[in-house]
Amino acid sequence: MARQNSQAPLPVAVIGAGRMGGHHARIYASLPEAQLVGIVDTDISRAHLLAQQHNCGAYASIEALLTACPDLRAASISTPTIYHRALAETLLIRAIDTLIEKPLAPTVADAQALVALARSKQCVLQVGHSERFNPVVRALSQHQLEPRFIEVHRISPMRFRSVDIGVVLDLMIHDIDIVHHLVRSPVASIAAVGVAVIGRYEDVANARIVFANGCVANITASRLAMKTERRMRLFSPDAYVSVDYQKKAGVVIHKTANQEQLDILQQQLAAEETPDLSNLDYTQLVHVDQLEIDDQEPLKLQLQSFLHAVRNRTEPVVTGEDGTFAVDVATRITEAIARHQANPNL
Ligand SMILES: NC(=O)c1ccc[n+]([C@@H]2O[C@H](COP(=O)([O-])OP(=O)(O)OC[C@H]3O[C@@H](n4cnc5c(N)ncnc54)[C@H](O)[C@@H]3O)[C@@H](O)[C@H]2O)c1
Structure with missing residues (x-):
């Protein structure tokens, strides 16, 4: 170059x-x-x-x-x-x-x-x-996460834009890219449902993507909602994450912050049939990190x-490869939707 x-x-x-x-x-x-x-x-x-x-x-x-x-x-x-x-x-x-x-x-x-x-x-x-480049995603990238499950909701009212494509290529593709960026594993299988209400392409869709490393992502996208919501929740062996793209806010809850107390609790759980844990304060066992989010466009x-x-x-x-991956997964999701429409009992 x-x-x-x-x-x-x-x-x-x-x-x-x-x-x-x-x-x-x-x-x-x-x-x-x-x-x-x-x-x-x-x-x-x-x-x-x-x-x-x-x-x-x-x-x-x-x-x-x-x-x-x-x-x-x-x-x-x-x-x-x-x-x-x-x-x-x-x-x-x-x-x-x-x-x-x-x-x-x-x-x-x-x-x-x-x-x-x-x-x-x-x-x-x-x-x-x-x-x-969303500040929420950038803030999240500072944390070492090994997602096991990711749940995403990206819903908004119909604005009659990008109607040359369905909601999967229009909106869900954002989350396909972010989820792939977080999981970094090939896709093993996809199941999806969706409906076309306004035109010939799907306006509402849900996809369950299983990655080769075992992570499962459950993504919902709609352009027919009464409100706008963009949220992601994720859990990994060491952390739970909840982010709101719209409010530019998020929280990461780490268990490792108080490993000693957790070890004691786990020993107690293993030793006693019905331990009395009513005095325990769960929030004392974990470390809650508010994501530090800047306000750049x-x-x-x-x-x-x-x-x-x-x-x-x-x-x-x-990269172009990232873009191709997202188009590939989006295409497989729309194909899964078509299969489900043809035979809902599948
Ligand atoms: N990154 C995001 O968050 C985001 C959000 C919305 C849309 N998009 C994407 O941006 C793209 C455009 O969306 P938009 O909402 O701005 O659409 P738009 O309809 O507002 O604008 C498209 C423009 O392209 C022009 N055009 C059409 N064919 C052309 C051609 N062959 N050569 C030159 N100009 C041509 C049209 O006249 C129109 O002015 C789409 O690919 C869409 O998916 C991205």
């Missing part, structure tokens, strides 16, 4: 001037390490609107952008998922480092093709699993991390 490594701001562009593209453009425009040179949208009026806000060029295609800005170094793709592969190929073929919004692609074959192309062109390919951290990988030619925090 031998490329020029000057400290000049990196010329970057945003492809897709919708809701997420607006956030990418706002953040790039605010970062000293980037120079936002262009916005691309097939709806040129949208491109113009966003480009005017940030004083850069507006283009109807990547080709037009590259003609005007031949020095472009990197770009974010924030279009509907069905266009990710074709747009990313146009950039990667020209060796432009690319960040693609999640999900990486609609199919595993598309995702794998992008990973292979990025590798052959020695390009940085990062996937926009922005929850990895996940998307900003994600783009800074992408620019860092581009400038230093390093592996991005969320």
Whole structure:
């Protein structure tokens, strides 16, 4: 990956001037390490609107952008998922480092093709699993956890966005990525149920994923709920974790903090048939750690991390392989849902 490594701001562009593209453009425009040179949208009026806000060029295609800005170094793709592969190929073929919004692609074959192309062109390919940069997840990463069970709820009201994909690829994929990041083991089996209410793709889904190392994850996602909730609970041999992504709060309860007292208790339990433990205060036996959570914007951290990988030619925090894993598991979940719909007694 031998490329020029000057400290000049990196010329970057945003492809897709919708809701997420607006956030990418706002953040790039605010970062000293980037120079936002262009916005691309097939709806040129949208491109113009966003480009005017940030004083850069507006283009109807990547080709037009590259003609005007031949020095472009990197770009974010924030279009509907069905266009990710074709747009990313146009950039990667020209060796432009690319960040693609999640999900990486609609199919595993598309995702794998992008990973292979990025590798052959020695390009940085990062996937926009922005929850990895959520302060709650970052705080959790400071703890050594060996999850045995993870329960996740990610529910929200219908906003009629991303209806080109189902709730598994739209919302659950965030948790598939985080769970995989925490468990670090291949998937052994998947069971799932789901229903499509509004369109042809599932709007509510539950998946039970069993990992090769024995960990079980039970993930529920809905885009038809009356409220918004994003919670994860996890237990491991040494700790129980409860986090609320929305409230940016979390707690880790370690048993090892008071191992001596626990040992005495366990001896008592082993020695007596019906021990009287009514005077015991459970909270004295464990160590409760409130997660230390900073208030940084996940998307900003994600783009800074992408620019860092581009400038230093390093592996991005969320790789194309991570994105492919998430698409693969999401696909297997939707296939399990289809099987269950065809035969609920399975
Ligand atoms: N990281 C997250 O938390 C998060 C949240 C929401 C959405 N997303 C992802 O971001 C992406 C975009 O979602 P959104 O909600 O911003 O969508 P959106 O519909 O608001 O915007 C998409 C934009 O892309 C443009 N577009 C469509 N085809 C194009 C093409 N071929 N070339 C250039 N522009 C094109 C559209 O005109 C539109 O302006 C999706 O992949 C979605 O899954 C990520």
